[in-house]
Each structure stands twice: as structure tokens, then as C-alpha cells.
Amino acid sequence: MSQAPLLSVRDLRVGFATEEGVVQAVDGVSFDLRPGEVLAIVGESGSGKSVTAQTLIGLTRANNARIEGSVQLDGAELTEASDAEMRRLRGERIAMVFQDPMTSFNPVYRIGAQIVEAIRAHRPDTSKQQGKARVVELFEAVGIPKAAQRVDDYPHEFSGGMRQRAMIAMALALEPEVLIADEPTTALDVTIQAQILDLLEQLNREHNLATILITHDLGVVAEVADRVLVMYAGKVVEQGTLDEIFYDPQHPYTWGLLGSLTRIDRPRPHRLPQIAGQPPSLLDLPDGCPFRPRCPHEFGKCSEYPGLDARLAEAPEHRDRCWLTPEEKREKRMVEGQIGLEAPR
Amino acid sequence: MTRFIARRLVGMIAVLFAVSVIVFVVFMVLPKQNPAQTLAGKNATPLLVKNIEAEWGFDDSLPQQYLTMMKKVFTGELIQYEPRIPVDDRIIEGIPATFSLAIGAALIWLFFGLLLGYLSAIRAGGWLDRILTGVSIAGISIPVFFLGPVLIYFFSNKFEIFPNGQYVPFSEDPAEWLKHLILPWFTLAVLSIGFYSRVLRSNMLDVMNEDYVRTARAKGLSERQVMTRHVLRNSLIPIITLFGLDFGATIAGTAIITEAIFSIDGVGNYAAEAVQKFELPPIMGVALYGAFFVVLINTIVDIVYAYLDPRVRLGESASE
Numbered sequence: 160m161s162q163a164p165l166l167s168v169r170d171l172r173v174g175f176a177t178e179e180g181v182v183q184a185v186d187g188v189s190f191d192l193r194p195g196e197v198l199a200i201v202g203e204s205g206s207g208k209s210v211t212a213q214t215l216i217g218l219t220r221a222n223n224a225r226i227e228g229s230v231q232l233d234g235a236e237l238t239e240a241s242d243a244e245m246r247r248l249r250g251e252r253i254a255m256v257f258q259d260p261m262t263s264f265n266p267v268y269r270i271g272a273q274i275v276e277a278i279r280a281h282r283p284d285t286s287k288q289q290g291k292a293r294v295v296e297l298f299e300a301v302g303i304p305k306a307a308q309r310v311d312d313y314p315h316e317f318s319g320g321m322r323q324r325a326m327i328a329m330a331l332a333l334e335p336e337v338l339i340a341d342e343p344t345t346a347l348d349v350t351i352q353a354q355i356l357d358l359l360e361q362l363n364r365e366h367n368l369a370t371i372l373i374t375h376d377l378g379v380v381a382e383v384a385d386r387v388l389v390m391y392a393g394k395v396v397e398q399g400t401l402d403e404i405f406y407d408p409q410h411p412y413t414w415g416l417l418g419s420l421t422r423i424d425r426p427r428p429h430r431l432p433q434i435a436g437q438p439p440s441l442l443d444l445p446d447g448c449p450f451r452p453r454c455p456h457e458f459g460k461c462s463e464y465p466g467l468d469a470r471l472a473e474a475p476e477h478r479d480r481c482w483l484t485p486e487e488k489r490e491k492r493m494v495e496g497q498i499g500l501e502a503p504r
Numbered sequence: 505m506t507r508f509i510a511r512r513l514v515g516m517i518a519v520l521f522a523v524s525v526i527v528f529v530v531f532m533v534l535p536k537q538n539p540a541q542t543l544a545g546k547n548a549t550p551l552l553v554k555n556i557e558a559e560w561g562f563d564d565s566l567p568q569q570y571l572t573m574m575k576k577v578f579t580g581e582l583i584q585y586e587p588r589i590p591v592d593d594r595i596i597e598g599i600p601a602t603f604s605l606a607i608g609a610a611l612i613w614l615f616f617g618l619l620l621g622y623l624s625a626i627r628a629g630g631w632l633d634r635i636l637t638g639v640s641i642a643g644i645s646i647p648v649f650f651l652g653p654v655l656i657y658f659f660s661n662k663f664e665i666f667p668n669g670q671y672v673p674f675s676e677d678p679a680e681w682l683k684h685l686i687l688p689w690f691t692l693a694v695l696s697i698g699f700y701s702r703v704l705r706s707n708m709l710d711v712m713n714e715d716y717v718r719t720a721r722a723k724g725l726s727e728r729q730v731m732t733r734h735v736l737r738n739s740l741i742p743i744i745t746l747f748g749l750d751f752g753a754t755i756a757g758t759a760i761i762t763e764a765i766f767s768i769d770g771v772g773n774y775a776a777e778a779v780q781k782f783e784l785p786p787i788m789g790v791a792l793y794g795a796f797f798v799v800l801i802n803t804i805v806d807i808v809y810a811y812l813d814p815r816v817r818l819g820e821s822a823s824e
Contacts, residue, residue, distance in 0.1 A: 218721055242727075250724035257722075262715040265734055267741070267813055276733070277723035313814040329723065 164191035165369045166215070166253075166337055171228035173207075173214050175221075182441045184210040186393040187228070187467075190386075192337065195367040197360075199384035199401075201374060201416065203438055207393035208373045212339045215371075216253050217245035232337070251281045254330035258342035260322035264314035270322075271310030274329045281333055297328035301358060320351035327358060331366070338363075339371045344379060356382055377420055381405060389413050392439055392449040395467055399477035409470065409479035411454045414492045418499025432499040448480065456483060456491050508810055516803040523795040524577075528570050531788055538562075543784045545586045552585060577792060584778070584785045591789035594774050601671040602770030605762065606754045608685055609692035614747065616693070617700025618740075624701060625708035625739075626731055636701065643698025652691045652765035659687060669766035688766045692759060696750060703746060707739035714738070741813050748805030755801070756794030 173185040185207040192198050200208040213219045215230055217237065230237040232252065237245065249255075257263040264273055274297070275290035285293075291310055298306035301324040314322060323343060330338055340359060344352035360383050363370050374380060380387055380401070387404040389397040389412065397410040408414055415434035436453040445451050447462040454461070460482040467478045471485055483491065492498050532539045540557040541548070557563075561572045576582045582591045624636045660668040666687050672680040711717065712735055720734045750758075760772035767773075771790060778786035810816040 216722060218718065246724050246726060248724070249722055255722040257715060257719060259715055263719045265716040265720070265738065266815055267738060276725070280724045280726075280729070315815050326719075 163193075165194050165233060166192040167229075167231040168192075168215070169229040169231075171211065171214065171230060172226070173210050173219055174225040174227075176223040176225070177442075180442050181225075184393050184441060185214065188388070188390070188395055189228075190388055190398065192369045192371065194336065194369050195363065197363055197370045197372055197383050197385045198388065199372045199374060199380040199386070200388045200390060201377060201380055202390035203375060205392075205438055205441070206390040208390050209341055210393075211390070212255070212341050212371060212373050215337075215339065216249050216255060217242070218249075220245075247281070250277050250330075250335070251333045252335050253337040253339065254333070254335040256323070256326050256330050256338065256340040256343045259346045260319055260326050261314075261346065263326060264322065266314050269311050269313055270317065270325050271312075274310075274325070274332055277329055278332050293332065294328070297332055298325070300331070301325070301328045301362075302354075303328070319347055320354065323347060323351075323355050324358065327355075327362070331362065334366065335368070337369045337371070339373070341373045342375070343372070345374070345376070352379070359383065377405075377416055389416070392444060393441060394449060394480065395478075396450065396481075397477075397479040398467070399474065399479075403474055403477040407471075407474075407477070408492065408498060409477070409485070409488055410450075410481045411456055411483075411492070412450050413479075414498050418494065418497065432494065448482070456487075458482070505810070509807055512803050512806050516799050519799050520796060523799070524574060524792060525570065527788055527791050527795075528573055531784060532569060532573065533566065539784075542782075543585065545584075545781070545783055548585065556585070577789070582785050582789050584783050586783070591785050594786065595771055595789055595793050598769060598771035598774050600673060601768050602755060602759055602763070602772055604671070604674065604681065604685060605688055605692065605759055605768060605770060606751065608689045609696075609759075609762075610747070610751050610754065612689050613693035613696035613700060616697045618704055618743070619701075620697065621701035621704025621708070622731075622736060624705040625712075625735075628705070628709055633705075640698035640701045643694045644702070645698075646694060648691055648695065648761050649765065651694060652688075652762060655687045655691055656765070669768065671766075671768040671770070688762050688768060691765070692754065692762045700743065700746070704739055704743060707742055708735050711735045711738050741809065744805055744809055744812065748802045752798035752801040755797045 168191075169189050171185055171188045172183065174181045174183045188207075188211050190198060200211060202208045210219055214226060215237070217240070219226065220242070226238055228238065232248070237248070240248070264270060268276075271291055271294045274294045275285075275287060278290045278293060279285050279287075294310050295306045298309060303309055303321055303324050309317070309321075317325060323346075327343075338359075343359065344355050347355060356379060359370065359372070362368060363383075372379070372384060384401050386400050387398065388395055389404070389410065391412050397404065397408065397413050404413060405417070408417055412434070415432070418432040419434065421431060434453060435455075439445060439449055439452065447464050448454070448457075451457050451461045463482070465480040465482050467480050469475050469478050470481075471477055481488070531542075535542060538553070538557070540553050540560065540562055543556050543560070544552045560576075561569055564572070580590050580592045583589065584591055584594075620636050620640065624633045624640075627633045656668055659666045667680075667684050669688070670684055672684050674681040717730060717734050720730045725733070755771075757772065757775070759770065760776050762768070763770045763772035764776055771793065774786060775790040778790065
């Protein structure tokens with residue numbers, strides 16, 4: 160793991176000008192990603208996780224968008240790359256799998272043809288036959304049965320799980336170095352979810368893919384991630400290795416996420432804990448810690464904005480944005496014998 | 505697909521049957537007046553009325569009367585009585601002019617409507633979009649009976665660039681045919697150019713937000729490829745339906761005003777004339793002609809639609 164990072168993001172900020180003001184969708188995200196590593200970005204809807212991912216491949220570029228900070232792929236700066244350079248890189252070096260396989264394929268073209276289109280966008284001299292042969296190969300690799308026949312099917316002839324496999328096949332078509340999976344299992348049945356996760360994990364191992372997995376499902380994270388980034392209101396509130404986040408979570412928001420998981424290894428709670436309240440509007444963030452209004456452990460110091468600091472001597476890479484001391488955290492996070500959030504007073 | 509087409513053709517025949525029954529009921533059954541009197545025209549002699557009564561069998565049962573009428577329609581015996589000319593002859597005579605007008609105008613409005621709509625959509629919010637929006641709204645707002653005379657005034661009276669109306673058959677002189685039709689074409693097309701560009705623009709703006717457009721970008725297609733292969737292609741599907749309806753309506757009636765303004769002897773002019781004189785047989789004939797083409801064109805549109813959008817085909821087979 161001491162390899163140089165493939166993808167290095169430093170203090171990434173993405174703001175969108177709207178009529179009501181600037182929405183700071185992503186506010187200071189930093190991380191490194193090495194080949195073969197799986198980084199999970201976790202958070203509620205609107206926490207900025209998808210915007211972060213789409214910014215990496217330049218999909219958030221727009222007249223009203225302001226992108227600051229640095230994204231480096233193998234040392235090359237992407238935030239300053241031209242649109243044409245970004246286009247060449249998309250699909251070729253960084254590929255993306257989207258949340259909803261039902262709507263992520265164009266309904267009027269055959270699935271195989273859409274993947275061939277992706278290949279030919281970067282390798283114009285590939286013939287349609289060669290492209291199709293490659294798609295059959297890819298379909299087999301991602302476990303689509305009767306691959307040779309199914310390349311000629313339309314998206315509506317595929318089931319959700321099969322469509323997501325096809326989506327993954329498309330992402331892998333040009334052997335990218337980085338795979339970004341934006342909620343790849345959210346729209347699927349639980350059994351299919353497990354299959355898709357297994358597939359992603361297997362591909363990650365086989366191709367030494369650097370993977371960014373965006374999800375709100377900590378169950379998914381536990382299964383595949385090496386490192387975790389927890390986002391709230393556009394900010395990273397905690398980051399660390401999988402074990403650090405799951406066994407020694409430092410931020411009350413992370414406790415809330417963990418507490419709201421159903422677990423078969425614990426007595427069934429009377430009622431599944433939940434994080435009270437709603438995420439704040441990005442146009443009207445509270446002063447200080449953005450989680451303060453929903454946090455049951457809020458105290459005077461919270462009106463000051465906490466830095467993303469390493470607060471544990473034994474884990475220098477485990478950082479969080481909470482003013483509580485580690486001792487206080489250990490004491491407060493236990494609710495009914497497990498990590499969770501008590502209802503706010 | 506074959507089954508889909510067969511099904512559509514059967515549906516087409518059913519609709520035409522229904523239309524013919526409605527025509528029969530409206531013209532023959534509902535009026536309190538003796539239908540023979542109406543058919544004969546305003547200045548008919550009592551003898552002619554009597555003959556028509558016998559010929560059309562107005563003493564028979566209604567189904568029998570319907571069959572007699574349909575037999576006349578199909579054998580070309582539907583005639584206007586003053587002067588005595590078979591209706592289908594007049595319609596067939598008028599078809600080349602009407603179709604020249606309608607097809608030419610349709611090609612023009614499709615081409616310009618889609619071009620302007622596309623440019624507007626890819627520059628949405630910019631100055632080009634604003635100018636085109638103004639142009640489109642102006643086009644939609646100008647009525648044909650105003651635009652036609654204005655064009656005639658400027659382009660044929662004042663500057664004599666184009667002739668003032670009339671129709672020259674293509675077979676006689678293609679160049680003159682074209683010259684005579686340019687003004688009528690634009691007169692008929694302007695409204696639809698405006699309308700189609702607005703519809704395409706809004707379709708495209710909707711489609712641009714679709715997930716599969718994001719996918720197309722994420723796989724590294726150029727902006728032009730994303731726009732043409734994904735956004736435009738999918739935005740055109742609803743346009744096809746619209747076009748089928750409009751083109752059918754143009755052939756069946758919308759062209760009437762333009763034909764009248766430019767004195768083009770097409771089916772529309774014939775119908776206008778018949779309505780003015782209240783001659784029933786031509787009105788019936790033109791109604792059936794119009795229904796036939798509207799239904800035919802919409803059937804073709806349905807088939808093209810199924811070809812363009814595979815999900816339509818699925819809907820068919822799934823319901824079997």
C-alpha cells in the first residue's frame with residue numbers, strides 16, 4: 160500500500176451558482192486512491208458524494224459551476240484539463256457506473272451497440288465486428304449468460320441486475336485504471352446487490368482497478384471497501400480505514416449511520432435508531448459544525464467549525480471533524496449497548 | 505414486426521369503416537330534409553330529385569342505403585349533379601397539386617423546424633436561442649391568410665421574383681412547377697416551422713437530463729455525438745407522431761386556405777368550392793378522401809414509430 164497514489168484529490172470544492180445563491184455542493188474533499196484499492200464515499204442524498212465523483216471526470220463542468228482544488232491522475236492535473244482532454248480520459252482511463260441501470264442505457268439502441276459506441280469513441284479504427292466480439296467477451300467476464308445472443312438485445316429486454324452487469328461491462332470495455340461506481344446497487348434487489356458487489360470485488364482484484372464506491376449503504380461498504388470517507392453537507396466529516404470507521408467511529412454522524420443499520424449479531428432493537436431531523440440546506444448552513452442542529456451531543460464549542468484532524472494518537476490517518484475528545488466519544492456513542500444515536504432532547 | 509404491421513393495417517380498415525358510417529349518418533340519416541334534395545343541389549328539378557331518390561334507394565333499410573352509398577364511392581359513381589361530374593375524377597385531378605403543395609411544405613417545415621429547434625436547444629439560454637425563440641413565436645403567430653397575401657404582394661407584385669399563384673404540373677415544366685410553388689410552400693410551412701422548432705427544443709432539453717445522456721458523456725463521446733446520436737435521436741420520436749398528424753391534416757384540409765389564396769386547383773380548392781355551393785357529393789367525397797389519407801399516414805407513422813422505438817414493439821408482443 161505504499162505505492163504512489165493513482166488519483167490524488169486535494170481540497171476539492173465544487174460550487175454551483177443558483178438564483179438563491181451559491182450552493183457549495185462539495186467543500187474541501189481530499190483523498191488518495193491507489194491501484195487495487197476500494198474507497199467508499201458514504202453519505203445521505205445531497206451530501207455531495209455524487210457531485211464529487213462526477214467532478215473527477217469533468218461531468219459537472221458547466222457555466223454556473225465553480226470547481227476549485229486539485230484532482231491529479233498519475234500526476235496530471237484534471238481540473239485544468241481541456242474539455243477535449245477530459246473527453247479522451249472518460250471511459251478510457253476513468254470509467255463510471257451509474258445508479259439506475261434502468262435509465263442509464265439509451266432505450267432505443269441495442270445494448271451491444273452502445274458498448275461498441277463507447278469503444279469506438281476512443282478506438283475509432285475498431286470495426287463494428289471487432290467491437291461486438293469484444294462486447295461478447297466482456298459480457299462473459301461479467302457473467303451475462305448467452306452473451307453472443309444478448310449483445311443484440313435492447314435495454315428493456317434485460318433485467319435490472321443484467322443491465323447493471325452490462326453497465327459494468329461497458330465501464331470495463333477499455334480497461335480503465337479507475338472505476339467510479341455511483342450507487343451501483345441501490346436500484347437492485349438485495350440478492351442481486353450481493354452478486355453485483357461480488358462482481359465488482361472480483362474485477363477490482365483481477366484488474367487491479369482503483370475503485371471509488373459511492374453509496375449510502377454501510378452494509379455495502381463493510382463488504383468491499385478498504386477505506387471510507389463519510390460526507391455530510393458537502394464536507395468530509397470522517398475518514399479512515401474500514402476497520403477504523405466501523406470499530407472506532409469518531410463522528411456522531413457516523414454513529415448515526417452505523418446505528419441505523421440492522422444487525423443480526425445484536426439483539427433486535429425496539430425500534431431502529433435514526434438520525435433525527437433533515438440534512439441542512441446547502442444555501443443556509445449553520446455556523447460551526449454543520450451537523451450541530453441534529454447532533455444530540457452538541458456543546459458550546461460546536462459553534463466553531465472543527466477541522467478535519469487526526470485526534471487519535473494510534474491512528475494518524477483516521478481523521479474527523481468533531482470537537483469531542485476521544486474519551487467522550489467512546490462513552491457517548493454507546494446507545495443500548497451498541498453504536499448509535501440517542502434521540503435528541 | 506410483421507404481426508405488428510398486420511395489426512395496424514386491420515386497425516386502419518376498422519377506423520375507415522367507422523368514418524364511412526359516420527359520414528353516412530351525418531349526411532344521409534340525421535338531416536330532416538330529404539337527402540335526395542340535398543344531394544341534387546339548390547336548383548335541382550323535381551325530376552332529378554326523383555331520379556336520385558331511386559338511384560340511392562332512399563326507401564331501403566338503412567344498412568342497404570349504406571351499402572349503396574359505399575358501392576357508389578368505390579365504383580366511382582359518386583357524382584356531383586350540377587354539372588354532372590364524377591367526384592373521384594375531380595379529386596384525382598386535384599391530388600397532384602395538393603400533394604405537391606403538402607409534401608413540399610412538409611419537407612420545408614421539417615427541415616427548418618428541426619434545424620432551428622436543434623440550434624435553439626444546444627444554445628439554450630444564449631442569444632441565438634433567444635433570437636430563434638422570437639422568430640418561432642412570430643412564425644406561429646402569423647396566420648396563413650395574412651402571410652400569403654403579404655408574400656404575394658412583395659415577391660410577385662412588387663419585385664416579381666415569383667409568379668402569383670396558379671399551379672403548373674410537374675410533368676409539364678418542372679422549373680415552373682417549382683417557381684409557382686415556392687411562395688405557397690413557405691406560406692403553409694411557416695407556422696409549422698415555428699411550432700416544430702419549439703417542440704424539438706423542449707424535447708431536447710428534457711432528454712438532455714436523462715441518465716443515458718450522462719452515460720453517453722461518461723463513456724467519452726464528443727458533445728456533438730452526444731447531441732446527435734442520443735439527444736436528437738430520442739427527441740425526434742415524439743416529433744414523428746406530431747408530423748403524422750399534421751401532414752395528414754394538411755393533405756385533408758389545412759391546405760384549403762393556401763390553395764384558395766394562391767388559386768391552386770387542388771382538392772382543397774374543390775372542397776372550398778363545394779362547401780360554398782353546398783354540394784353534398786363532393787363534400788362527402790372529400791371527407792372520405794381526407795379520412796383515408798389521415799388514417800393511412802398515421803398507420804405509417806405507427807409503423808415507423810415502432811421501428812424507431814423498440815419498446816413500442818415490446819408492448820405489442822407482451823399483450824399477446
